[in-house]
Amino acid sequence: MDPYILSQYILSGLVIGLIYSLMALGITFIYGIMKMINWSMGEFYMVGSYIQYALLATFLGWNLWYVALPLSMVSVFLLGLMVQRFLLRPMYVGGIERRDEYATIITIALMVLFRNLAIVIGGPNQFAPRDYARATTLLTLPISGNRMVALVSTVLLLLLFYVLTKKTWVGRAFRGAAQNRVGIQTAGVDVLRLDMLAFGVGVALAAAAGALLAPDFLVYPENGAISTFKGFEIIVIGGLGSLMGSVVGGLLLGLIEALGSVFLSPAYKDLYGFLLLLALLAFRPTGLFGERERTV
Numbered sequence: 001m002d003p004y005i006l007s008q009y010i011l012s013g014l015v016i017g018l019i020y021s022l023m024a025l026g027i028t029f030i031y032g033i034m035k036m037i038n039w040s041m042g043e044f045y046m047v048g049s050y051i052q053y054a055l056l057a058t059f060l061g062w063n064l065w066y067v068a069l070p071l072s073m074v075s076v077f078l079l080g081l082m083v084q085r086f087l088l089r090p091m092y093v094g095g096i097e098r099r100d101e102y103a104t105i106i107t108i109a110l111m112v113l114f115r116n117l118a119i120v121i122g123g124p125n126q127f128a129p130r131d132y133a134r135a136t137t138l139l140t141l142p143i144s145g146n147r148m149v150a151l152v153s154t155v156l157l158l159l160l161f162y163v164l165t166k167k168t169w170v171g172r173a174f175r176g177a178a179q180n181r182v183g184i185q186t187a188g189v190d191v192l193r194l195d196m197l198a199f200g201v202g203v204a205l206a207a208a209a210g211a212l213l214a215p216d217f218l219v220y221p222e223n224g225a226i227s228t229f230k231g232f233e234i235i236v237i238g239g240l241g242s243l244m245g246s247v248v249g250g251l252l253l254g255l256i257e258a259l260g261s262v263f264l265s266p267a268y269k270d271l272y273g274f275l276l277l278l279a280l281l282a283f284r285p286t287g288l289f290g291e292r293e294r295t296v
Contacts, residue, residue: 004140007140007141008141009258009259009261010258010259011140012143013254013255013256015143015147016254016257017250018151018154018155018158018250019147019250020227020230020250020253021158022208022209022212023045023205023209023227023230024231024234024235024246024250025158025205025246026041026202026206026209026231027202027206027235028235028242028246029202030203031241032198032241036088036091037107038107038199038202039111040114041202042206042224043115043224044079044080044203044207044224045207045210045224046210046221046224047076047114048073048208048209049207049210049211049214049217049219049223049224051071051072051076051211052068052069052211052219053214055067055068055071055072062129065149069208072207073204073208074204076203076207077200077204077207078200080199080200080203083110083199085196088107088195089196091106092195115222116221118220122219122221124220125220126220127218128218129215129219132146132215133145138151146215146216149212150213161201161205164201165243173189174198177191206224210223210224213227230253233249233253234250235249236249236277236287237253237273237277240286242287244289248288253273253276257273
């Protein structure tokens with residue numbers, strides 16, 4: 001194959017993989033703090049895309065997508081705070097004891113609720129937001145304006161997330177809770193309030209992915225299903241609970257899908273990531289960056 005064409009496919013895979021990693025990052029961040037899996041993550045992705053579309057179509061106009069994006073993230077962040085406070089907090093007894101089955105039932109119920117609310121409010125129709133920007137070129141890759149906007153926005157969000165978790169007091173509290181919830185609570189940190197913030201940040205990242213990909217993947221009640229599937233693939237590849245693994249896993253998934261489509265067949269694109277996952281689990285059951293919990 002021509003190296004120029006191959007470089008285009010590699011870049012294309014890395015771009016979509018990095019965007020996928022937003023969803024995975026939200027899933028693994030919530031798991032790292034709360035030690036629970038949010039099965040309704042795709043529905044928060046869907047809500048973010050709906051809010052973005054509604055703001056652009058009714059209030060802001062199509063050229064102000066960069067205003068609608070943070071507004072949709074803030075809206076879903078606030079929704080996440082309420083969900084965690086009133087529906088998920090009861091899973092903790094005495095502040096630290098978990099009931100995994102409770103979180104599973106609640107988040108699956110939320111998945112069904114949000115999908116049906118979307119159908120009731122917007123109908124089973126598909127909505128297509130207008131393009132965010134004109135097509136351009138990234139090195140050797142001709143890329144749509146929507147993908148370029150999504151790429152740049154994802155990089156900025158990842159940088160902001162890095163600053164939040166590594167350079168702020170709240171970020172140190174997050175990292176402490178991820179290592180040992182009991183230890184951070186004895187240090188005077190309100191773990192339950194930290195859970196609210198973590199859940200809100202995690203679902204806001206999913207909403208950002210939904211808003212950024214809305215012009216390409218459209219807006220409809222089930223649009224978060226594929227992204228959720230990809231997100232769970234990524235966190236297993238990267239290692240459940242590893243933030244770095246979410247990004248690296250996303251890049252690997254996008255790359256293997258792109259190269260598999262070139263050298264084998266694009267009809268089985270979704271299968272290649274699953275085969276990568278199975279091969280990796282055979283050698284590293286904890287993923288590339290398996291989480292280790294501090295017990296003392």
